[in-house]
Amino acid sequence: GENVEQHPSTLSVQEGDSAVIKCTYSDSASNYFPWYKQELGKGPQLIIDIRSNVGEKKDQRIAVTLNKTAKHFSLHITETQPEDSAVYFCAATIGGADGLTFGKGTHLIIQP
Amino acid sequence: NAGVTQTPKFRVLKTGQSMTLLCAQDMNHEYMYWYRQDPGMGLRLIHYSVGEGTTAKGEVPDGYNVSRLKKQNFLLGLESAAPSQTSVYFCASSSTDPLPQHFGDGTRLSIL
Numbered sequence: 728g729e730n731v732e733q734h735p736s737t738l739s740v741q742e743g744d745s746a747v748i749k750c751t752y753s754d755s756a757s758n759y760f761p762w763y764k765q766e767l768g769k770g771p772q773l774i775i776d777i778r779s780n781v782g783e784k785k786d787q788r789i790a791v792t793l794n795k796t797a798k799h800f801s802l803h804i805t806e807t808q809p810e811d812s813a814v815y816f817c818a819a820t821i822g823g824a825d826g827l828t829f830g831k832g833t834h835l836i837i838q839p
Numbered sequence: 840n841a842g843v844t845q846t847p848k849f850r851v852l853k854t855g856q857s858m859t860l861l862c863a864q865d866m867n868h869e870y871m872y873w874y875r876q877d878p879g880m881g882l883r884l885i886h887y888s889v890g891e892g893t894t895a896k897g898e899v900p901d902g903y904n905v906s907r908l909k910k911q912n913f914l915l916g917l918e919s920a921a922p923s924q925t926s927v928y929f930c931a932s933s934s935t936d937p938l939p940q941h942f943g944d945g946t947r948l949s950i951l
Contacts, residue, residue: 733881759938770843770929770942771882816881820938825889826872826897827940829881 729754729821733830741838746807748833750817751799757819760793760800761827765814774815775802804835812837841865843943845930851949852920860915860946862930870933871913872897872940873905875926882929888913920950 730753740746752760758779763771777784777791777800784791788807793800804811814834818827844863852858862871869890874882874897884897888907902924904916913932917924927947931940 731881761939763942768944770944772942773939776939818882821884825870825895826884826887827882827938828898829874829883831879831881 729757729819729828731817731819731828731830733817733833735833736831737834737836739836739838740807742807742809744807746802746804746811746835748802748815748817748835749799750801750819750830751797752819752828753798754819754821755798757821759820760791761818762789762791762802763816763818763829765816765832771816807837809837809839811835843930843932843941845928845943845946847946848944849947851951852917853951854920854922856920856950857916857918858920858948859917860928860930860948862913862915862932862943863911864913864930864932864941865911866932866934866941867910868932868941869910869935870940871907872931872933873903873913873915874929874931875899876929876945877926885915885928922950924948925950 733750761776765771790803814832817830872887873885886905891910927945931942933940
């Protein structure tokens with residue numbers, strides 16, 4: 728089945744700096760790649776997504792890039808703020824089926 | 840706008856007991872999903888439904904059953920609870936697209 732690897736597991740950055748989280752996937756049939764933010768005690772919240780026919784997508788301080796050849800995609804957060812502190816999950820569609828396969832998450836810590 | 844609502848929010852069971860988790864969505868979504876989240880494991884798909892009256896197995900279906908008698912509700916049942924089923928359970932739904940998925944805030948289940 729689909730396998731999604733996510734790195735790093737923990738990322739600490741200074742407020743105002745940029746943060747980058749990377750994921751790789753195994754199934755070449757995967758065609759949808761969302762990123763979720765999860766705060767303590769809450770469910771995952773979609774922050775940005777990208778489909779396989781697009782290489783990059785940006786929404787204010789957040790951007791996602793996709794390299795289909797290498798089977799990896801990345802989340803970029805610029806000008807980080809304290810409220811960006813959370814656990815971030817990448818995911819990919821399970822090729823030919825419904826549902827998502829998730830990475831194991833990255834705990835992002837924004838240092839004041 | 841309630842979105843995806845899960846009940847109960849917390850529950851403690853004894854080994855061998857049974858219970859049903861309820862997920863309700865008010866967005867008229869066709870697709871509904873049940874995931875479990877364990878520390879360091881990300882989210883894993885248990886079962887899902889592509890429409891009223893349908894169900895399908897996900898990555899970790901053993902020990903669980905589901906039903907989708909009404910379009911807005913998706914029930915997850917544990918017939919004979921085991922300590923290995925201690926987890927946080929998340930329900931999600933999506934439109935006919937079938938993505939992106941919208942998550943509830945979870946049910947925290949402990950089995951003693």
